[in-house]
Amino acid sequence: MSLRGFKDKGRSDYVASKLMVGAFETRASFDVKSLARFGGIILRRRELWSELFELSHFSDIRPSEEIWVLNRVRDLADFVLKMEPTLRKAASSICGQCSATVRRQLASGAAARPWMRISAHHIRRHSTTKDQRRATATPKNREFSTSSVKKSEATAPITNKSSPSPLRLSQDNLFHPFSKSPVPEFRQRAAFMRQHAYCPHPDHQQTKLPTIAPKPDDPEAAAKGIQPPQHVNFECPDCGLPVYCCEEHWMDDYEKHLEVCDTLRQINEDDHDLRSGRVFEEGNLPDLQMEHAAINMTNWDTFMYTREFDAVNSDRQMRQITRLLTYPVTIGSILHELSPYSIKAGERMTTEGLKSFSALRYNLHPPKSGRGTGVGELKPEAPAVRIFILGARAESSLPRPAWVQLAHMFPEARLHLIFVGPESMANRDDEFPLPERTPSNPFGAVVEDRVWYKMKISTIVDYYHTVHQTQHFAPYDPYFDCFVLFHPGLGHPASSHEWEETLPLLLETKVPIISTGYTQFDMERDVEWVNKKSKGEFDILLQPGENVFRSLRWDLNDMDPQDVSCGNWGVWAFRGKRYETATRDA
Known part of the structure; x- marks a missing residue:
């Protein structure tokens, strides 16, 4: 045929x-x-x-x-x-x-x-x-269309050939020295480091007090350098970052540099990955949790598995997605009834913490009402649980689907996130200008009430102590309110003065205060500062320690390449001291 x-x-x-x-x-x-x-x-x-x-x-x-x-x-x-x-x-x-x-x-x-x-x-x-x-x-x-005129199509041929093509970096081509990077932003960062970062070699005289590690036992021995301070200029061939002033100092201090070299190279590759042009499949976040499916908060792996995340197939993808989710999941891991922190030995929660967080969990996990949908069965609902995020910076500009994950962890509760801080609108230029200050909105808050049907987000560009003194959010209820401080820098020399007026106001509310730190030293410095300013006036709710849901991705301080940290590395919680009524026989 x-x-x-x-x-x-x-x-x-x-x-x-x-x-x-x-x-x-x-x-x-x-x-x-x-x-x-x-x-x-x-x-x-x-x-x-x-x-x-x-x-x-x-x-x-x-x-x-x-x-x-x-x-x-x-x-x-x-x-x-x-x-x-x-x-x-x-x-x-x-x-x-x-x-x-x-x-x-x-x-x-x-x-x-x-x-x-x-x-x-x-x-x-x-x-x-x-x-x-x-x-x-x-x-x-022009692959498939029902129109015979090309000019009327959304996929008409592009006549402007001068537009630059997007950068594409394969997964095996992510390492580039910052000064020779194909991404202009990294070349600018390399120039910034050369202008502001100083060589860490011990032969140089110190230019500032150490803020990333404890003070040395012998300050005079640490300050024995005789050479004047000098900016970094030599790029390490292994990590691609300018870390020393010259190759001789890099070779002389190579053993010390090896402690952070692998981490710096990982930071280099992760930063290039963000601008590689690939599709971030790990950013497809799950929706509502099944009603009878419990969330396992032992670690990141069990959390993502029980929340039915798409499979994350590489360590780099895991680092990128945890950098976003560390903020909402850190809050949820402490407030949730299945929290990995408890009063068991080694799990860091104190008896006072159990009292405070149990009060919040009562409203975050309300019992089933059993009522129907008829009009005759309507009942008043409890107010939303308010989570005040003070000193908000990067967390206020997170993609809203990331914050919705917090609502999915408490599907029966209503949540109201309130970002407060002078930098709370950073990286949100599309929302400017801010609303006018009116009698009904005295602080010009940016209100997002359609983020999720049980979640609302408000942003106030002001210091918290200014808002508190007006009693705008008063009264505060330990059953419905909670404060969160992400990397507040309470004890940092450059930012501690901004919290001196705020700390007493937070303690007098008797509401739980959750605080995180970039590193162990950063967190311990905050604890020491709170002890110094308000000793005997607060109770520890959660002992300081490593955060189970810290970011797995490391970050770099361009002012000091030796300063390597990660988001929410440590977490602890405290609250203004409450005095229980005691009875005494006459």
């Missing part, structure tokens, strides 16, 4: 392509001209294979060209076999009227194409570059 006769019987192209593959395998007596014509007929409306249809109209096919024709038809058959289910699925979603319009358009386009004679040189050139031809034969910006 001839191929042409098979086509005239009206059988599907899919079955025909299978027959053609069988013809190749059995070496049936099909002449090359018929194969070429049949290959063109199958997809005669596709410009990708138009040369086959054109070739089938000529009788002077040379023997040297037969191999090329056979290869092209074989590729065509493989293409049809792979694409048939996808094409049929796409066509099934088009109504009859639209499909008729498409057929008329494609038919008119096919009829309008002139059939040109293909020279042997043209065929041979195609045989050597068939993959390249396959990728460029069809216009990229």
